[in-house]
Amino acid sequence: MNTEFHAMLRLQAACAEKGPLCVGLDTDPSYLPPEVLRMYDSPAEAVLEYNRALIGATAPHAACFKVQIAYYEALGLRGLAAYAETLSLVRAAGIPVIADIKRGDIADTAKAYARAHFSGDFEADIVTLNPYMGFDTLEPFLEYVGKAGKGAFVLLRTSNPGMKDIEWLELSQSSAEAAGASHASPVRVLDAVGAGLSRIADRYGDFSASGCAPFGAVVGCTEEADARALRDRYPGLFFLIPGYGAQGGAARIAATLLDRAGGTVNSSRGILTAWMKDPSLELKKSSGSLSMKDIAEAAGRAAFSATAELLGAKKALAASSPAATGERP
């Protein structure tokens, strides 16, 4: 199995080069000013053109793009055509693209999902997956690591309040042992997921010092103590880190999660709606004369600022505790 060039390693390299920002294309038509929206025949077309302009403007600062399929499904068939085209645009630019699909299903159905999102109209480099139904549901996606260099992020600790309902529940001692997660205390449901992902990572060699496994984990940047514990517990897993920016997560917590194998920090709304708060656009906003170029450029500035903030936080963390950081050479 060729594990030299899988997408997660490409993404890790892009983060080392450009900084850790993942630009989220959770593009809702309502994020566009009305004067721009009405220039297009349909909301889906407007979304696609916004994505096109935004990819161009933010590419220098985007280690990757994450496309949240829910927003495109909500626009029906035209929305999914815009989704397919958006994936193509990012891939054509040579930038890794994450399909945020959070699928999870059994056997033949999981195979169909893997085929759907790792080939054909909706081909992405990396997908997000939901582990609730068990680790057998991940296998069809793992097959694409060897045959097409694909990767996946599996939900581990999400950034929403409902995280407490299932992910955060503590296991009995016997189940903790059965799940192979006795290293944590207390052992939670999310640790059973983490232990399963660690076993998958082990198939691809030792990533504790550098590199990363083709399957990573989604870990929200909402609690400092959690971030530290999870980062240290899974040193070889590359993280997809939501919750920064609009969801309130601090750059400092994100920096903690960027330690060891590292990760990519998602910002969606903060960049997509940057034009709303951009002081240089005040006049155009008040006169209703914003153009697509204006809002894409505002997104570009926001991506630059986010990258600078994240790199600054990473540097500050490294300076305060040099022993804890695992910078790759």
Place this chain on the structure above:
Amino acid sequence: MNTEFHAMLRLQAACAEKGPLCVGLDTDPSYLPPEVLRMYDSPAEAVLEYNRALIGATAPHAACFKVQIAYYEALGLRGLAAYAETLSLVRAAGIPVIADIKRGDIADTAKAYARAHFSGDFEADIVTLNPYMGFDTLEPFLEYVGKAGKGAFVLLRTSNPGMKDIEWLELSQSSAEAAGASHASPVRVLDAVGAGLSRIADRYGDFSASGCAPFGAVVGCTEEADARALRDRYPGLFFLIPGYGAQGGAARIAATLLDRAGGTVNSSRGILTAWMKDPSLELKKSSGSLSMKDIAEAAGRAAFSATAELLGAKKALAASSPAATGERP
């Protein structure tokens, strides 16, 4: 809130009228004989025409249809056009349609998914949802109960071997209490989901004697003891029951799950590929002259047989333990 005519009650009534069969349209092009497949311009078109013929042939025995979106996503944009058209065909026939999408995501993203699958091109009556990220992820779908009479099945105990990895793990005593699931022993992750669903059901009144809540649960028919325990623990939840037929689940176990509020028993491959085992088609099969009509009629016969088997098992169960069954008037 008008809870009189939500989709789950319509489905429950359809099961009382026609029997509990849910015909699964997990339609893979490979389920079609080559001589039929090549009559169409694309696999997606063949799938749509197969669905059309199959809906016609099985409608008398189908309380509902369940459309597994993964198979359509795997065929790209054309596949999703076939998916949209399939949902329309079932709805036009006045039969409840379940979109087997197993989505689950946070806040605004969950709202987008709810809009996507409860309105527009992909409008279904009922969807399936994944609870891993917590109960807040279900709320946007619950809004459509009141405003559009929609319903959902939430994954509780699935029928795949990986079920043991997360769903089946035992909780610590403190987490079991926090999850409000202290009624079971041992309390498992799936009981935390069940307790959450019971709290949701409580918002819609007392369904312990008859009727059902607008949100039900997915419970696989793979273990008799499980089936009995889960059926008794959640009397007001209507169940979507996979694992019957091709997945090996016995009619007897399904019958146990059909007790109380009842449920609908899914058969997909057993019906979709019935032509392969249909003795009346032997001659046509060997001469490569099967038509779409032939394979749809085989599906119709298989749906009739499945319904007869399930109703027989239900009757046998009622006869053996009349006190345990909760037949509705």
